Amino acid sequence: xxxxxxxxxxxxxxxxxxxxxxxxxxxxxxxxxxxxxxxxxxxxxxxxxxxxxxxxxxxxxxxxxxxxxxxxxxxxxxxxxxxxxxxxxxxxxxxxxxxxxxxxxxxxxxxxxxxxxxxxxxxxxxxxxxxxxxxxxxxxx
Numbered sequence: 632x633x634x635x636x637x638x639x640x641x642x643x644x645x646x647x648x649x650x651x652x653x654x655x656x657x658x659x660x661x662x663x664x665x666x667x668x669x670x671x672x673x674x675x676x677x678x679x680x681x682x683x684x685x686x687x688x689x690x691x692x693x694x695x696x697x698x699x700x701x702x703x704x705x706x707x708x709x710x711x712x713x714x715x716x717x718x719x720x721x722x723x724x725x726x727x728x729x730x731x732x733x734x735x736x737x738x739x740x741x742x743x744x745x746x747x748x749x750x751x752x753x754x755x756x757x758x759x760x761x762x763x764x765x766x767x768x769x770x771x772x
Contacts, residue, residue, distance in 0.1 A: 668694045675743045688739075692746055696723040699753035723749055 671687030672695075700723075701716035727745045731737045 664690075664694055664698075667691075672743055672747060676740055678740070688743065692724055692743070693717070693720050695746060695750040696720040696753070699750040699757070702754060703757040 667687055668691040671684070671689070671691035674681055674684040675688040675691070697716040697720035700719035701712050704712050704715055707715060724746060727742055727749065728737070731742060731745065
């Protein structure tokens with residue numbers, strides 16, 4: 632017969648030294664970014680004259696497609712994903728502006744809505760692809 636002993640965790644787990652706070656801070660920053668982007672989109676859509684309208688709307692126009700593209704490129708390294716998502720966000724904004732100008736339907740509200748729709752579409756396609764991939768893994772194993 633063998634005796635199994637349960638060891639208590641050592642006192643140096645990292646939680647007492649403050650190393651666990653970095654992981655707790657990331658969801659808080661993500662939530663703040665979503666809030667700022669949402670406020671920017673709402674300020675642009677209701678055409679409220681506020682000194683925060685310009686910076687918050689610009690943040691939304693860069694962060695929404697950037698986050699969607701970054702979620703789609705999870706296989707890349709963090710720096711590569713950051714560069715690709717920022718570049719992709721700028722490309723989405725430029726393509727939306729160019730398309731709206733070519734069709735003579737340019738408006739700030741329309742641009743914000745078009746960027747939001749494209750970003751949502753990219754994010755939903757990515758989420759759908761992941762769910763389909765998980766379901767395929769579940770059935771094969």
